[in-house]
Amino acid sequence: MDPHPSNCFILSGLSLYFEDGHDDLDDFGFDDYGSECDGIRITAFLDAGQDNLTPLGRLEKYAFSENVFNRQIVARGLLDVLREFSDNENDFISVMETVARMSEDGEPTVRAELMEQVPNIAMFLHESRPNFPAAFSRYLVPIVVRYLTDPNNQVRKTSQAALLVLLEQGLISKADMETKVCPVLLDLTEPSSDDDYKIEAVAIMCKVVTMLSKDTVEHLLLPRFCDLCSDARLFQVRKVCAANFGEFCSIVGQEATEKLLMAKFFDLCSDSLWGIRKACAECFMMVSNSTSPEVRRAKLSPLFISLISDQSRWVRQAAFQSLGRFISTFANPSSTGLHFREDGALLELPRCTLDGSSYSVTYFSNCSLNSLNCSNITGCHTERTIAHTPPNQDGRATPSPEHVSTADGEDMHNFDDNHASVPGGLQGGYTRTVSNSNGRPMTTNNTKNTKEKEQTDENFNSFNYWRSPLPDISGELEMLSYNCPNSMSSHGKSTSDQIQKVLDCLQPHMDDPDVQAQVQVLSAALKAAQLDSPADDSPTDDSPTEPQLEVMPESTSEESTSEEGPSEESPSEESTSNVIPQQLLDQYLSMTDPARAQTVDTEIAKHCAFSLPGVALTLGRQNWHCLKDTYETLATDVQWKVRRTLAFSIHELAVILGDQLTAADLVPIFNGFLKDLDEVRIGVLKHLYDFLKLLHAEKRREYLYQLQEFMVTDNSRNWRFRYELAEQLILIIELYSHYDVYDYLRQIALTLCSDKVSEVRWISYKLVVEILQKLYACGADDLGLNFINELTVRFCHCPKWVGRQAFAFICQAIVEEDCMPMEQFSQHLLPSLLSLSSDPVANVRVLVAKALRQSVMEKAYFKEPGCAYSDELEETVMALQSDKDRDVRFFASLDPNKGLMDTAPLI
Numbered sequence: 001m002d003p004h005p006s007n008c009f010i011l012s013g014l015s016l017y018f019e020d021g022h023d024d025l026d027d028f029g030f031d032d033y034g035s036e037c038d039g040i041r042i043t044a045f046l047d048a049g050q051d052n053l054t055p056l057g058r059l060e061k062y063a064f065s066e067n068v069f070n071r072q073i074v075a076r077g078l079l080d081v082l083r084e085f086s087d088n089e090n091d092f093i094s095v096m097e098t099v100a101r102m103s104e105d106g107e108p109t110v111r112a113e114l115m116e117q118v119p120n121i122a123m124f125l126h127e128s129r130p131n132f133p134a135a136f137s138r139y140l141v142p143i144v145v146r147y148l149t150d151p152n153n154q155v156r157k158t159s160q161a162a163l164l165v166l167l168e169q170g171l172i173s174k175a176d177m178e179t180k181v182c183p184v185l186l187d188l189t190e191p192s193s194d195d196d197y198k199i200e201a202v203a204i205m206c207k208v209v210t211m212l213s214k215d216t217v218e219h220l221l222l223p224r225f226c227d228l229c230s231d232a233r234l235f236q237v238r239k240v241c242a243a244n245f246g247e248f249c250s251i252v253g254q255e256a257t258e259k260l261l262m263a264k265f266f267d268l269c270s271d272s273l274w275g276i277r278k279a280c281a282e283c284f285m286m287v288s289n290s291t292s293p294e295v296r297r298a299k300l301s302p303l304f305i306s307l308i309s310d311q312s313r314w315v316r317q318a319a320f321q322s323l324g325r326f327i328s329t330f331a332n333p334s335s336t337g338l339h340f341r342e343d344g345a346l347l348e349l350p351r352c353t354l355d356g357s358s359y360s361v362t363y364f365s366n367c368s369l370n371s372l373n374c375s376n377i378t379g380c381h382t383e384r385t386i387a388h389t390p391p392n393q394d395g396r397a398t399p400s401p402e403h404v405s406t407a408d409g410e411d412m413h414n415f416d417d418n419h420a421s422v423p424g425g426l427q428g429g430y431t432r433t434v435s436n437s438n439g440r441p442m443t444t445n446n447t448k449n450t451k452e453k454e455q456t457d458e459n460f461n462s463f464n465y466w467r468s469p470l471p472d473i474s475g476e477l478e479m480l481s482y483n484c485p486n487s488m489s490s491h492g493k494s495t496s497d498q499i500q501k502v503l504d505c506l507q508p509h510m511d512d513p514d515v516q517a518q519v520q521v522l523s524a525a526l527k528a529a530q531l532d533s534p535a536d537d538s539p540t541d542d543s544p545t546e547p548q549l550e551v552m553p554e555s556t557s558e559e560s561t562s563e564e565g566p567s568e569e570s571p572s573e574e575s576t577s578n579v580i581p582q583q584l585l586d587q588y589l590s591m592t593d594p595a596r597a598q599t600v601d602t603e604i605a606k607h608c609a610f611s612l613p614g615v616a617l618t619l620g621r622q623n624w625h626c627l628k629d630t631y632e633t634l635a636t637d638v639q640w641k642v643r644r645t646l647a648f649s650i651h652e653l654a655v656i657l658g659d660q661l662t663a664a665d666l667v668p669i670f671n672g673f674l675k676d677l678d679e680v681r682i683g684v685l686k687h688l689y690d691f692l693k694l695l696h697a698e699k700r701r702e703y704l705y706q707l708q709e710f711m712v713t714d715n716s717r718n719w720r721f722r723y724e725l726a727e728q729l730i731l732i733i734e735l736y737s738h739y740d741v742y743d744y745l746r747q748i749a750l751t752l753c754s755d756k757v758s759e760v761r762w763i764s765y766k767l768v769v770e771i772l773q774k775l776y777a778c779g780a781d782d783l784g785l786n787f788i789n790e791l792t793v794r795f796c797h798c799p800k801w802v803g804r805q806a807f808a809f810i811c812q813a814i815v816e817e818d819c820m821p822m823e824q825f826s827q828h829l830l831p832s833l834l835s836l837s838s839d840p841v842a843n844v845r846v847l848v849a850k851a852l853r854q855s856v857m858e859k860a861y862f863k864e865p866g867c868a869y870s871d872e873l874e875e876t877v878m879a880l881q882s883d884k885d886r887d888v889r890f891f892a893s894l895d896p897n898k899g900l901m902d903t904a905p906l907i
Contacts, residue, residue: 206244246286274312324611647683812851
């Protein structure tokens, strides 16, 4: 019988032995470990054995063993192997050469194991080898690049992931990227490349582009990216390009975006597959931020309108979610007087320093939108925009907008893309032309449309397989497509007739919600074309000629009339009114229309609420009247998620609107949120200080009486609500006089100090210290003394040990924060603190020892000769140093100059 069987199973008292052919395992170095041992030392095979080989020789033996398992183990342990040989340069080179040879292993699992270790090996070399760049470039980069074309899918995926990690860590040099990585990606994305390789390469190229320099992207990858955007054979390639289009634009900048990428973006936005158009809608903000104001207004605005009226519900849904963010790219700090700091804070600019050149958002001339036609818009509200983030960023202080999860397969709802010929003409031709062609406002008659939608809601079904095919109106649409701006201005009557023909063709199909969306945009265009038609008694060529970007000249409103009647504004005055195109504002304000929730997105109101501060910032406080009704509608929405979204951003909106509008329009809504559900109140509470500081002192003082209401919650177990209240009160203290702090905040603080949850109690102790500091800083020593006496009675003499422990913590914090003169501290608080040194509970004595040794005795006051309390302090600390509890002894003996240890586990 073999004395060293490879495997042994004991079953019902019978020993069954069998040979499995893995005789090398004994020599491999794992003979001392059981099969279920978790502590196997991977590099055990390097230990001296019966073969009399050197460690490098044993590495060679197992790295190229005929046993696949041996080679896998070596690949898995390469990092530890390198650590073993890192001290000797020659041995290190030998190991790296062995790694290079192992990378050619014919077994895919070995190659995959090796590639998984490459990022770890690279980090180790970077930290420990002075010649890291040379070694990494010579040995490891070629392996990563070669595996990008490996025939095994698992190996390719592993190499792609490793490449991204190496780029994120900055471990691959620019030279290697340009000479080794990018050429491979370009080869894999050739038209003749294998489909699977090509799709993977496009995805990896779009990911690495964010980690490369502008020059590298522009000279090496941008031309190929433009070709891939037009790949007619593989929709997966176009979809990846569309999803990452914004990243390319943001990297290559405005000039390359407008010169090379804009035409490709237009093509992708009119792609036959809805998933690609949806991806374009989602990245629209990033693309817009990379263009000039002229291009944004003249080209991107009508393009976006085509997406927001798309035949596919999923595209419309994504477009509405991006609408507010797109509008925010029109913001101009020199007009709004506000800008975002690097940390995301919204600040008001001094009038004398308004200079658009210092901001990274897109700018226009000084604008006023007082005459925007808002009076005819019903059911208003914004889509989700980034409220706390600069318009040219994609979100830092606030979460990014939520996108509806849909299937990736392009065949899903493909009937939306194929059932009619309307989309091609309507999207690609009509909407671009109307928005570019005239200078009149495009106001949608939402009242009529809302009524029509309400009548068809009950018939709506997103899977309308049996609906009648729509009429072919491509002939009529061709007459509307790609007209130059001046042509429509000079032939307004003809254009109106053509649009009316299209509307007439669509009327029999008004029971279809997709057609309704088309009709809404066409109706707005018809009105715009009619307004643009010259009067019969005036020559058509006398009107002043404006640049093509002039899409939305000022319309007549109540603000533009006087006692003498309507007054005409000069062309220069008209140009200053173009903050955002009217069609975008119309669509945004329509997001609170109940019909939108049925035909677009059930959470469209939430997206509208999310983006409202960004839209308000873009319009400016002088145009708040355009959004006021929308905001009030959202604030009373039946969905608490909508109200919660507003509650979390009301403080930012207050900064945008200023104190007068805030007091008039936001304070009533703020008061309503205070009485709402806890899910809504928490939004107000988290930014309570930020909102209150914007109010006048008189108005702010009214909320002192309501702060106590935050102590009552729908669920008493919601302790985080009370924790947030304590944190906000610490900030709010500075907004009120010491009398108000003593009369109102003091009692709330003491109540929170007795909370059942320790986290709430400990943050409340800090609140107590801040209140005491406020009293003494304002010279209210009498109130401070009263508060100290109350703290002593409530905590020092508390029958529960947690209260007495809290007193020691408060005393230490008072000393460390210099809340009061040490003379008064020694007189009113120190005797009580010293009395707790003999407390029967060790956890109390621990904090007393910590307070005395680390804080009190380190104060210069107690070190002065003749200090009345120095002797008593020394005696107390010495007694604690010999305490029966070891934790007490430790903190009583700890050197104050050493790092303070956390005593939270003792609390």
